[in-house]
Structures are given as C-alpha cells and as structure tokens.
Amino acid sequence: xxxDLAEAEENEEEDILTSPSVPxxxxxxxxxxxxxxxxxxxxxxxxxxxxxxGTPNQDLYRKLGVTADCPTFLVDDVPVTALHDIPHxxxxxxxxxxxxxxxxxxxxxxxRHITAFYEEDKDRPIRTAPKLTKAHLQPDAFKKMKxxxxxxxxxxxTAAGMLLYSSLGILPADVIPTAIALDRLNNxxxxxxxxxxxxxxxxxxALSVENEEQLLGLLRETRAWISRWRVGNDVKVDFVHGLxxxxxAVIQIWTAWRGDPLTFMMTRRLNQDGLExxxxxxxxxxxxxxxxxxxxxxxxxxxxxxx
Numbered sequence: 160x161x162x163d164l165a166e167a168e169e170n171e172e173e174d175i176l177t178s179p180s181v182p183x184x185x186x187x188x189x190x191x192x193x194x195x196x197x198x199x200x201x202x203x204x205x206x207x208x209x210x211x212x213g214t215p216n217q218d219l220y221r222k223l224g225v226t227a228d229c230p231t232f233l234v235d236d237v238p239v240t241a242l243h244d245i246p247h248x249x250x251x252x253x254x255x256x257x258x259x260x261x262x263x264x265x266x267x268x269x270x271r272h273i274t275a276f277y278e279e280d281k282d283r284p285i286r287t288a289p290k291l292t293k294a295h296l297q298p299d300a301f302k303k304m305k306x307x308x309x310x311x312x313x314x315x316x317t318a319a320g321m322l323l324y325s326s327l328g329i330l331p332a333d334v335i336p337t338a339i340a341l342d343r344l345n346n347x348x349x350x351x352x353x354x355x356x357x358x359x360x361x362x363x364x365a366l367s368v369e370n371e372e373q374l375l376g377l378l379r380e381t382r383a384w385i386s387r388w389r390v391g392n393d394v395k396v397d398f399v400h401g402l403x404x405x406x407x408a409v410i411q412i413w414t415a416w417r418g419d420p421l422t423f424m425m426t427r428r429l430n431q432d433g434l435e436x437x438x439x440x441x442x443x444x445x446x447x448x449x450x451x452x453x454x455x456x457x458x459x460x461x462x463x464x465x466x
Contacts, residue, residue: 188223192234207240207412209431211247212401220404227403230411240415242408243401244431245351246306251398252344253309257298259391263384266336270296273312273337276321279329287320310348318342347381350374351409354427366413367423375410382406 195205210216223232225241232239261268274296280286290311294302302308311317321338324330349362356365366374382403390396413424 195234205239209242209244211244212251212397227400230404230408240408240412242405246430248401248405249309249348253312255396255398259394262389263387268337268340272334275330279324280320287323288316313341313344315345346377350377352427354425356423365423365425378406378410
C-alpha cells in the first residue's frame with residue numbers, strides 16, 4: 160500500500176507540470192516545497208515565484224497567504240517572494256481600462272480620452288503617435304494577446320501627443336489627467352521590465368545602488384497612486400491588486416539581494432518568458448504534444464538545465 164501511495168503521489172507531482180490547476184490531494188505549500196527541493200537538488204536556489212494572473216494562479220497565491228502588502232510565503236521556513244508576470248500584467252491593466260473608467264484624486268482616467276486623441280491624430284501628415292492603430296484602441300481577442308499593443312498605448316509619445324493637442328485646444332483639458340497617467344504607467348513598466356544596466360532612458364536601466372533611490376521612489380509613488388484608484392462603480396478588479404503586489408515584490412527582491420554579488424538587477428529577468436521558453440523546448444523534445452506527461456518532460460528538462 161505504501162508503494163501504491165508513493166507512486167500515486169509521484170504521478171500527482173508530474174501532473175503539476177501539465178495540469179491547469181493545482182492537484183487537490185496535495186496542499187499548495189507541500190506541492191511547491193517538493194518542486195523547490197528538486198530544484199535545490201539540481202543546484203538552484205528558489206527565491207521567487209512568478210505566474211500570470213490566471214484564476215488558478217491567483218487562487219494558489221491566496222492559499223499561500225500572499226497579499227499585495229506582503230507578497231511572501233514560507234516553504235520550510237524559507238521565504239519565497241511571489242509576483243506576477245510583467246508583460247501579462249501590462250495587458251491586464253490595458254484590458255481593465257478598456258472596460259472601466261478610473262477616478263483618482265478627483266480626476267478621471269478614461270479610455271475615451273485615448274480614443275479621442277487617436278481620432279485627431281490618425282489622419283495628420285505628421286503624427287505625434289504614428290504607431291497607434293485601430294487595433295490598439297479596439298483590440299479583438301487575438302490582438303489583446305499582443306504585449307506591444309498595450310505598451311504602445313502606455314507610451315511617452317501617446318502621452319506627449321495628448322498634452323500637445325490639449326495645449327493647442329484640439330482636445331479638451333480633461334484629457335490631461337489621462338495623459339499624465341499614461342506617462343506614469345509607461346515609466347513604471349519601464350522600471351519593471353529593464354533589460355540592460357545602461358540605457359539613454361534612465362527608467363529603462365537595471366536597478367542598481369546608483370539609481371535605486373530614483374527608481375524605487377517611482378515604484379513606491381505608483382503603488383500609492385494606484386491604491387487610490389476607484390475603478391468604475393467601485394468594481395473589484397484583479398489588475399490593481401496584481402500591480403500593487405508585483406511592485407512590492409520587486410522592491411522586496413532587490414532590497415533582499417542588493418549589494419555583493421548582486422550589483423544590479425534587470426527586472427525583465429523576473430518575468431516568465433524564460434520558463435515558457437524552457438518548457439517550449441522541453442515539450443518539443445517529444446514532438447508537438449499538447450499534454451505531455453511529466454515522465455516525458457523530466458529527463459530533457461534536467462538535461463537542458465544542468466547539462
């Protein structure tokens with residue numbers, strides 16, 4: 160019987176790699192601890208957990224006691240910081256603003272302001288935001304999956320164009336809060352998605368001891384700002400919670416690891432692209448299987464990771 164239970168438990172662990180939800184027989188902490196132990200045996204130190212904002216993932220974080228103010232859970236008394244995938248989070252913020260207006264500090268942030276700007280800008284011989292298209296403003300289900308269609312909305316060119324047209328009287332003054340919000344979100348996402356220690360844009364530089372006061376200050380200000388958002392008629396939305404949680408997590412990770420030997424941190428490395436690429440390569444080792452069992456994935460994964 161013990162052997163049967165052990166085999167069932169092992170199969171259950173393998174299913175974690177291919178199942179859309181956490182198995183019911185194993186608690187969340189027990190499951191993650193087993194995975195963490197296997198990674199430790201392979202020479203890795205697990206300090207953070209990243210996922211998109213799918214419902215099963217949010218449920219898992221809740222089971223682990225993760226909150227926006229304290230995005231940490233313990234596994235065998237070892238703290239693990241939880242955060243959400245930044246590119247996916249950007250799309251969630253865009254989708255939320257598509258559906259709902261936002262009131263903050265007595266001002267309105269509205270998608271119709273962005274639409275009004277696009278309508279004024281699209282046919283001009285020299286455009287202030289030439290990348291914007293109808294697909295940005297009215298994305299279908301497929302277009303909503305493209306990160307660049309969200310990041311190009313939250314861009315400096317869009318914000319600057321809206322401010323310019325408002326100053327010229329082409330757009331009303333009530334678009335100004337939305338433009339300022341787009342610029343703030345643009346800077347915030349740049350900080351959360353940095354990929355180089357050096358960049359002409361200081362917001363896109365990796366976190367370091369030299370710039371942490373400026374960049375962490377921006378993140379803290381943004382977190383306080385979105386905490387004051389009233390979305391729609393006080394609609395409860397996941398993206399506000401997810402953004403607050405992720406900002407807190409990034410600050411926490413950097414604060415814990417800054418210094419020797421971590422002199423800078425490229426925040427793009429915290430998203431799940433690396434994991435998705437790894438899983439994609441592993442799955443293709445056995446052909447285009449949609450639901451490959453864990454037993455088939457184990458050997459190629461270990462080979463790719465540890466050689």
